[in-house]
Amino acid sequence: MIRVHVFVEGQTEETFVRELLYEYFIDKNIYLNPILVRTSKTAKGGVVSYAKIKPQINRKCLEDAKAFVTTMFDMYALPKDFPGSSSLSKINNPLEKAEYLEREMGKDIGHKNFIPNLIVHEFEGLLYSNPQAFGEWFDESAVSILQAERNAFSSPEHINDSPLTAPSKKIRNSCKGYDKPLHGSLLAIDIGLDKIRLECQHFNEWLLRIESIVTAV
Numbered sequence: 001m002i003r004v005h006v007f008v009e010g011q012t013e014e015t016f017v018r019e020l021l022y023e024y025f026i027d028k029n030i031y032l033n034p035i036l037v038r039t040s041k042t043a044k045g046g047v048v049s050y051a052k053i054k055p056q057i058n059r060k061c062l063e064d065a066k067a068f069v070t071t072m073f074d075m076y077a078l079p080k081d082f083p084g085s086s087s088l089s090k091i092n093n094p095l096e097k098a099e100y101l102e103r104e105m106g107k108d109i110g111h112k113n114f115i116p117n118l119i120v121h122e123f124e125g126l127l128y129s130n131p132q133a134f135g136e137w138f139d140e141s142a143v144s145i146l147q148a149e150r151n152a153f154s155s156p157e158h159i160n161d162s163p164l165t166a167p168s169k170k171i172r173n174s175c176k177g178y179d180k181p182l183h184g185s186l187l188a189i190d191i192g193l194d195k196i197r198l199e200c201q202h203f204n205e206w207l208l209r210i211e212s213i214v215t216a217v
Contacts, residue, residue: 002030002213003067004115005060007037009047012184013072013123019185020193021207028211035060047073050082054109061111068213070115070206074122075101076166083108094120094158095202117206120157124167124180126188128156129199133190137183138175145174157200 004025008014017034025032036044037053047053061069075098078085084104091097102116109116119125127133131146149170153159159167172178188196197204 003064004030004032004210004213005064005067005069006032006034007053007057007060007069007071007073008034009037009073010045010123010180011036012180015185016123016188017072020188024193025210028214030210030213047079049079057109057114058111061109061114065113068113068115068210069111070210071105071117073118075118076121078118098202115206115209117209120200120202121159122167123184124171125156125159126196126200126203127171127184127191128159128167129196130191133187134175136190137187138178142174142176146171149174155199155201157202 006017006021008017014034014036017032022032035056037047037056038044039046039048039052057069057071075094078101082101082105084101087100088097091100098118098120101118105116106114128146128150131143131150134146135143149159150156156167159165159170163169168180175183197207
């Protein structure tokens with residue numbers, strides 16, 4: 001069984017890995033182990049500083065050298081000390097931006113068993129893969145707004161990442177009472193992994209990289 005440690009920044013992402021990705025990969029002889037990043041000696045969750053998460057990733061790569069280590073961090077609102085962040089103004093395409101940041105993080109970590117990955121732009125963007133799933137929890141007017149917002153972009157991963165129009169902000173504005181820890185993973189499960197992969201190219205490429213481990217070892 002191939003082990004893959006997945007560093008996540010929140011409980012929603014941790015549940016997403018356990019409930020949606022785990023079963024898919026266990027059938028492929030790949031065991032996913034979500035790890036919530038630490039922000040201090042007593043607190044967990046959130047990528048508030050790259051300097052705080054780098055030692056955690058580095059340590060895991062070294063202590064379990066036969067396993068692989070990857071990340072599931074939001075590209076939106078990355079800390080200013082993240083590798084490559086100073087050059088982002090030159091890149092407009094969000095998928096190319098994520099790939100560039102991942103390459104820079106990969107070079108900075110420097111371990112062969114590390115697979116850098118960022119979610120474009122944030123976890124809630126994946127939920128735009130099927131706005132109709134929100135109908136189970138919210139009224140039809142909210143669903144209609146979300147669907148119109150999805151239709152305005154070429155993919156869920158292209159939805160704007162500004163402080164006012166990031167996917168999470170759009171969802172909260174339309175869906176009163178939306179709570180990420182409560183609704184996030186449940187909506188993702190309702191949408192299904194196949195649909196998310198179909199709609200979100202960069203996310204799908206991450207899963208393909210993990211799948212390719214089987215043939216590489």
